[in-house]
Amino acid sequence: MRKLRYFIIFCLICGLTGCGFKPRGSAEMPFKTIYIESDGFSFFDTELRRSLASNNNVLVVGDSREAELRLHVIDEVRDKKILSLSNSGNVREFELQYRVSYQVAGSGLTASGARQQITVTRSLTYSDTKLLAKEEEELLLFEEMQLDAVGQLLRRLVTVVFDLPIRE
Numbered sequence: 001m002r003k004l005r006y007f008i009i010f011c012l013i014c015g016l017t018g019c020g021f022k023p024r025g026s027a028e029m030p031f032k033t034i035y036i037e038s039d040g041f042s043f044f045d046t047e048l049r050r051s052l053a054s055n056n057n058v059l060v061v062g063d064s065r066e067a068e069l070r071l072h073v074i075d076e077v078r079d080k081k082i083l084s085l086s087n088s089g090n091v092r093e094f095e096l097q098y099r100v101s102y103q104v105a106g107s108g109l110t111a112s113g114a115r116q117q118i119t120v121t122r123s124l125t126y127s128d129t130k131l132l133a134k135e136e137e138e139l140l141l142f143e144e145m146q147l148d149a150v151g152q153l154l155r156r157l158v159t160v161v162f163d164l165p166i167r168e
Helices: 002-018 043-054 128-158
Strands: 033-038 069-085 091-105 115-125
Touching (some): 043 128
Antiparallel strands (some): 091 115
């Protein structure tokens, strides 16, 4: 029985490697060094720095003069709006919104200095009988939204275009 299990696992591994499957690696960034300027400490900032540090071809530097690219996280806003009410007027559903405004600058950038924004929205059902659980769910949703915003920002940084020097 045990040998059969190992044989099945071996066949699965061979099948996955034979079809060309490989885990997605880190994206190739068009810059080698980045300086991140943000106001205060936040989960978004920490996760962004961690994600960039785990990328083997990018170095997060502490001095803006050493960086090819400068990223300024201008602000982060959490918003909570009532989405729907029950017949008795009690809140039934909330809309959670997380917005990050940032600016990318660097020498040689094609489009430099424009303020950009990432917005992530989720809905949250609500019940007065499960107050503590819904508060915890809200915190987890905001954390997930911040992770989603970090992923979106990293995908946008991959598309940063530098002016190429003209060869003579």
